[in-house]
Amino acid sequence: MGSHYVVVVNSYRHAREVLLKKGKDFAGRPRTVTTDLLSRGGKDIAFASYGPLWKFQRKLVHTALSMFGEGSLALERIICREAASLCETLSAAQDTALDMAPELTRAVTNVVCSLCFNSSYRRGDPEFEAMLEYSQGIVDTVAKESLVDIFPWLQIFPNKDLTLLKKCLQVRDHLLQQKFTEHKEAFCGDTVKDLMDALLQVRLSAENSSPLEPGLELTDDHLLMTVGDIFGAGVETTTTVLKWAVLYLLHYPEIQRKIQEEMDHKIGLVRHPHLSDRPLLPYLEATISEVLRIRPVSPLLIPHVSLADTSIGEYSIPKGARVIINLWSVHHDEKEWDKPEEFNPGRFLDERGQHIHSPSPSYLPFGAGIRVCLGKVLAKMELFLFLAWVLQRFTLECPEDQPLPSLEGKFGVVLQVQKFQVKARLREAWRAAS
Ligand code: HEM
Ligand code: PLO
DSSP, rough: OOOSSSSEEEEEEHIIIIIIIIITTBBOOOOOHHHHTTTTTSSTTTOSSSSSSHHHHHHHHHHHHHIIIIOOHHHHHHHHHHHHHHHHHHHHHSSSSSOOOHHHHHHHHHHHHHHHHHHOOOOOOOHHHHHHHHHHHHHSSSOOOOOOHHHGGGGSSOOOOHHHHHHHHHHHHHHHHHHHHHHHHOOSHHHOSSSSHHHHHHHHHHHHHHHOOOOOOOHHHHHHHHHHHHHHHHHHHHHHHHHHHHHHHHHHHHHHHHHHHHHHTTSSSSOOGGGGGGGOOOOHHHHHHOOOOOOOTTTTTEEOOOOEEEETTTEOTTTOEEEEEEEEHHTTTTTTSSTSSOOOGGHHHHHHHSOOOOOSSOTTTOGGGGOOTTTHHHHHHHHHHHHHHHHHHHHEETTTTSSSOOEEESSSSEEEOOOOOOOEOOHHHHHOOO
């Protein structure tokens, strides 16, 4: 592709070799025009090349996420607060056709906003509206193997996508800078309320006592781009999966009914779902797994780069090659999946339908190995709780006067869902119980 040597990996065996067996050989990232703009030359995590600073940033975020998030009841409380607010909005819109996307986005945004900045947005908040707009512009224009990323010299010509990306990044940068300044002013070093504080504290302690090793200095740009990554990834990925899940439930009402029956039976209608209910709801878990298979959020992952001369299967791969893992083909491989185009959560359940398992190793929705997704645990918590809350109360239907919306994705840095409307009908059983 252009002057780059690009290898596309289509089978799970080769994908696993690249990501797991030879993970370190392939842990690099390419530098491209658009991702360099997004990450100020790779000062984030996702688009940064392999090296000590990238490792350090990943470790810091991992620790911070497990501290405020994954292991703590506080996070469950935050997600449930947002799920309750989402349900209220759906109740208010009863029986009218509604675009759920902005509401799902706000719920998910408020979870990462709490984690990153200890703040959240109300409905109609102008800052939230601005974020929706700039983020859409970035998703549409960044890292989609566009021509300027393949032929960098093309950036000297006027380019609509690049102009839009730069405009959106200005808005994002202003917002990030504002949060950063507020945090720096309020930070006293004792209490760490969120990811931004956690990063500031690491830097402060390095300045005061144990200086960081050379090459591990975290500049303001590194802190900003790291938080920008978690915020951006946290919002766009989980929201996209929720939209796909809702869309598939409109197409497969019998699957929606089965989830609801499982919930009525195992949880009932007098209390809301908790994370500890996950083992009780294998059919819901299997549905989430199937959504992640049939419409992978990141169908080509993020490109990897070989850091040494190496090989994949019987092929020699020179240092510096770009390696694209075609997750779409891994997830739709007919040799591994029975009728791969069919949406069938049952394939992720054991014979008695009580436990979830992957029927094939050809399944890597979060990638694997050194570059595996940093937000996997958080994303799974959110997907489970948001869907459980909504489906306990509502049946989601396609408005009568509209055709079933298309299941075709729109390719970008994430596989996007085309706009569609939903009617959220309060369930009779829920109405009667409450
Ligand atoms: C990377 C999937 C949610 C943060 C990735 C990759 C995939 C992925 C496929 C690329 C792996 C590779 O290049 O080999 C998903 C899916 C999600 C999700 C399916 C939701 C269901 C999240 C969330 C966060 C997050 C909620 C943040 C809290 C990241 C980061 C990376 C990443 C920082 C880059 C890792 C690196 O390059 O070292 N994710 N992700 N993701 N994800 Fe996620
Ligand atoms: C989404 C738009 C935001 O405004 C900026 C942003 C930051 C991190 C990116 C994310 C975007 C898209 C999804 C990415 C994530 C890092 C890891 C994740 C690429 C561009 C995935 C799925 O790989």
